[in-house]
Amino acid sequence: MAKKIAFICTGNSARSQIAEGYAKYFAKIYGKDVEVYSAGSNPSGYVHPKAVEVMKEDGIDISNQYSKHIDQIPISQMDYIITLCGDAAETCPVIPSANTQHWGLPDPAKVIGPTEDAKLQAFRKVRDEIKTKVEKLIKEL
Template sequence: MKKIGFICTGNSARSQMAEGFGRYFAAKLGKQVEVYSAGSNPAGFVHPLAVRCMEEVGIDISGYRSKSLDDVPYQDLDIIITLCGNAAENCPHVPGKDVRHWGLPDPAGAEGSEEQRLDAFRKVRDEIKIRVKDLIESV
C-alpha cells in the first residue's frame, strides 16, 4: 500500500484540500493508498474557506485538523508532495524520498471581499483536484 503525504507550511488549506481529494479519488478508483497531510508549522485550524470550497464539490473536510509532521508517518511516506507556492514559505526538504513540488499559491493569503477570497480558494482547489486525480491514477 502506497502512502502519500501532502505537505505545506500551515496545513490549513492546500494540503487539507489535497488530502480530501486524495482520499476521495483513492476510494473512487479503488486504489490501496493511505493519504496524509501535515504542515511544517501547523496553523492549528483548517481554514473555513477551504472547508467551504470543498463542500461545493461534495467533499467534507470539516472534521480534518491541522497536523504537524510529527502527527503523520512522515518517514514511511512513499510520495511526498509539497504545495508551497514560493520561497518565503517553509516546506521541508527530505533527502532520499520521492518528493514532488507543486508550488501552488496559498489562498489563505488572498485579500478582498469574502467572494474574492473564496474565488482564490476555488482556483487552487481546482488545480489540486486535477493534480491529485492524476497522481492517484498513477499509483
C-alpha cells in the same frame, strides 16, 4: 501494500487539507490502496473555513480533518511526499526512498479581496488546480 502519501504545506490549513480530501476521494473512485496524510512545517492549528466551504461545494467533506505537524505523521514511511508551497519544500525532511514532488501553489488564505466572494474565488481556483493534480497522481499509482 498501501502507498503512503503526504501533502505538506506550512500551515496545513488549506492547500494540503484540500489535497488530502481529494486524495482520499480519488483513491475510493479508482480503487487504490493508499494512506493519505497532510501536515505542516508550522501548523496553524485549524482547517481554514473557506477550504472546508469550497470542498463542500465539490461534494467532499473535510470538516473532520485537523491541522498537524510533520512530526505527527509517519513521514519516514512515505512513498510520496508532495509539497504545496515554497516554505514546505525548503523545510520538509528529505526521505531518500520517497518520490518527492513540489507543486508550488499560491496560498488562497493570503488573498486580500475587496469582497468575501473574491476570497472564495481564490480558494476555488487553488482547489481546482489541486483536484486536477491529485486525480492524476492517484490514477497513476
